[in-house]
Amino acid sequence: xxxxxxxxxxxxxxxxxxxxxxxxxxxxxxxxxxxxxxxxxxxxxxxxxxxxxxxxxxxxxxxxxxxxxxxxxxxxxxxxxxxxxxxxxxxxxxxxxxxxxxxxxxxxxxxxx
Amino acid sequence: xxxxxxxxxxxxxxxxxxxxxxxxxxxxxxxxxxxxxxxxxxxxxxxxxxxxxxxxxxxxxxxxxxxxxxxxxxxxxxxxxxxxxxxxxxxxxxxxxxxxxxxxxxxxxxxx
Numbered sequence: 001x002x003x004x005x006x007x008x009x010x011x012x013x014x015x016x017x018x019x020x021x022x023x024x025x026x027x028x029x030x031x032x033x034x035x036x037x038x039x040x041x042x043x044x045x046x047x048x049x050x051x052x053x054x055x056x057x058x059x060x061x062x063x064x065x066x067x068x069x070x071x072x073x074x075x076x077x078x079x080x081x082x083x084x085x086x087x088x089x090x091x092x093x094x095x096x097x098x099x100x101x102x103x104x105x106x107x108x109x110x111x112x113x
Numbered sequence: 114x115x116x117x118x119x120x121x122x123x124x125x126x127x128x129x130x131x132x133x134x135x136x137x138x139x140x141x142x143x144x145x146x147x148x149x150x151x152x153x154x155x156x157x158x159x160x161x162x163x164x165x166x167x168x169x170x171x172x173x174x175x176x177x178x179x180x181x182x183x184x185x186x187x188x189x190x191x192x193x194x195x196x197x198x199x200x201x202x203x204x205x206x207x208x209x210x211x212x213x214x215x216x217x218x219x220x221x222x223x224x225x
Binding site: 002034036041042043044045046049087093101102103104105106 | 117146148153154155156157158204206212213214215216217218219221
């Protein structure tokens with residue numbers, strides 16, 4: 001079973017911020033939170049990842065709660081091209097850490113004109 | 114930097130036939146993954162290689178699926194014989210030693 005739970009679907013108005021939540025209450029200390037998205041008929045695309053600090057890049061921001069049991073991916077100004085399935089996963093990083101990466105069904109985000 | 118390459122992009126076969134998929138990972142990436150994604154579901158890991166050794170193949174149906182990664186670079190995934198339930202998208206991903214995975218475009222397989 002996936003270690004994360006996400007809402008099945010969400011809508012967001014074009015130009016508004018899209019806030020996608022993810023629960024990972026059993027996350028371990030060495031596990032990072034990763035976000036990917038999958039646009040129809042394409043492979044999953046890496047968005048962002050973080051351990052405990054908030055992270056921002058050119059695509060999105062990642063807010064992780066202090067207890068690390070949940071996080072939120074923020075797309076600051078959603079466009080129609082952001083319509084996709086968004087996956088939140090947790091996994092360790094580094095050569096000495098191995099764990100099977102398990103994808104859940106993700107959140108289907110629809111950006112509405 | 115070139116991404117993960119996969120071929121073919123689409124394949125239609127009849128049940129009981131065999132099929133093979135090819136993946137070329139990002140240059141220098143030691144870890145290679147094959148995933149199966151059935152419509153409406155998230156990707157499911159089939160097999161993970163570290164260089165040319167298998168790290169995890171616990172979800173690979175070994176009676177019909179096989180994979181190899183000779184020389185620790187390119188990889189092929191084979192299905193023989195195919196069943197109707199093998200219809201899915203087969204995704205290849207690569208990473209640098211358990212770091213961020215980068216995915217290819219996938220091969221869409223339809224078994225009739």
